Amino acid sequence: MLGRRGRGRLLAGTCAARPASSYLAGEVTGWRDRSRPCARRGGGTRRGRLARGSPRRWHASPAPALLVFVASVAALGSSHPLAAATAGAQTPSSAPLRYRVVGCRSFGTAAHREGPSRKEVAIGFDDGPWSDTPAFVTMLERNHARATFFMIGDQVTSVYRSTLLRELRNGDVLGDHTFTHPDLETSPDVRGELEETIAAIRGLTGYTPCVFRPPYGDYDESVLRTARSLGLSTILWNVDPADYTLPGTATIEARVLEQVRPGSIIISHDGGGPRGQTLAAYPGIIRKLRARGYRIVTVLEMLGYRPVYEPCVELCEGIGVPRSKLPRNAILQRAPQPVGGAEPAGRSDPARAAANQRERGRGRLGVLHRDALRFALAVFAR
Numbered sequence: 048m049l050g051r052r053g054r055g056r057l058l059a060g061t062c063a064a065r066p067a068s069s070y071l072a073g074e075v076t077g078w079r080d081r082s083r084p085c086a087r088r089g090g091g092t093r094r095g096r097l098a099r100g101s102p103r104r105w106h107a108s109p110a111p112a113l114l115v116f117v118a119s120v121a122a123l124g125s126s127h128p129l130a131a132a133t134a135g136a137q138t139p140s141s142a143p144l145r146y147r148v149v150g151c152r153s154f155g156t157a158a159h160r161e162g163p164s165r166k167e168v169a170i171g172f173d174d175g176p177w178s179d180t181p182a183f184v185t186m187l188e189r190n191h192a193r194a195t196f197f198m199i200g201d202q203v204t205s206v207y208r209s210t211l212l213r214e215l216r217n218g219d220v221l222g223d224h225t226f227t228h229p230d231l232e233t234s235p236d237v238r239g240e241l242e243e244t245i246a247a248i249r250g251l252t253g254y255t256p257c258v259f260r261p262p263y264g265d266y267d268e269s270v271l272r273t274a275r276s277l278g279l280s281t282i283l284w285n286v287d288p289a290d291y292t293l294p295g296t297a298t299i300e301a302r303v304l305e306q307v308r309p310g311s312i313i314i315s316h317d318g319g320g321p322r323g324q325t326l327a328a329y330p331g332i333i334r335k336l337r338a339r340g341y342r343i344v345t346v347l348e349m350l351g352y353r354p355v356y357e358p359c360v361e362l363c364e365g366i367g368v369p370r371s372k373l374p375r376n377a378i379l380q381r382a383p384q385p386v387g388g389a390e391p392a393g394r395s396d397p398a399r400a401a402a403n404q405r406e407r408g409r410g411r412l413g414v415l416h417r418d419a420l421r422f423a424l425a426v427f428a429r
């Protein structure tokens with residue numbers, strides 16, 4: 048008894064649950080003859096006649112041809128020109144899907160003074176964002192180089208939003224340099240210093256950092272563990288021109304070139320004081336390092352950490368890239384779905400726009416399938 052009832056349900060369910068496109072195709076090709084008729088469907092006799100009838104009947108009547116057409120439209124969905132046109136009429140946006148960098152993923156518990164012994168150098172600029180930072184970004188753009196900016200959270204304000212987005216667009220990396228620049232070996236709140244800076248960067252840019260540089264290079268095992276628990280890798284340096292002492296542009300350049308070796312990580316400063324000397328030194332440093340065969344890379348590239356991207360559609364904020372332009376090792380994650388209208392802290396509009404766009408896409412397909420099915424049923428009922 049149970050088995051028979053179960054079978055009946057299964058068949059009815061199969062019919063009802065089958066997508067409109069395959070269901071309609073099944074009608075035309077005789078698929079329905081291998082199953083039981085669906086419940087609540089009138090005109091069974093007529094359907095039976097059609098199914099058993101001569102193939103010539105299909106060609107004689109315009110209805111089947113029309114049915115095939117409608118089924119095709121439903122099956123093709125938005126890729127069909129007609130469907131696309133319909134969809135376009137229902138939704139004003141037809142922006143192509145792009146991807147926005149939203150963070151990076153680091154690993155390991157070691158503090159890094161240098162990277163693997165390859166002819167690569169990573170430049171780190173500390174203590175920004177600062178009034179000189181936009182000029183540093185322009186300098187890097189002109190020299191087609193990228194750097195890692197270790198930022199003080201307290202200075203990450205809306206004044207610098209466009210500068211930080213420019214850095215992200217250029218492939219620079221945003222890093223955590225604590226919120227108030229304390230000595231973390233004596234600070235009572237290491238976690239708070241790191242967390243607040245992550246929140247400030249994320250809130251302003253939608254980017255979650257995965258690297259951290261302790262002020263003054265002061266750290267201990269506890270600091271490393273805390274940083275790791277927040278997804279941060281600790282980055283130190285093995286090249287220090289002491290640019291903060293303002294020794295002059297030529298001296299800064301000479302010190303860097305003297306100390307660099309394969310896999311070096313450099314510390315310099317774009318903030319915390321007048322940084323004109325440092326700014327003026329770097330075009331020469333970059334040019335001469337390249338002449339020696341070095342590549343200028345970010346800390347992420349040097350250590351094999353991966354950038355994380357999410358799809359964005361309408362509000363990519365000038366930093367969205369097509370899929371073809373994504374780094375080869377990029378992690379692609381789904382944009383979060385909006386829950387109850389509340390936007391998660393630090394979550395920027397692009398993610399929400401992408402989620403909404405997908406929802407609209409699904410809605411359009413649903414309408415197409417439903418309308419095609421209704422039309423087909425109306426033709427059969429006549």
Ligand SMILES: [Zn+2]
Binds near residue numbers: 173174224228263
């Ligand atoms: Zn610093």
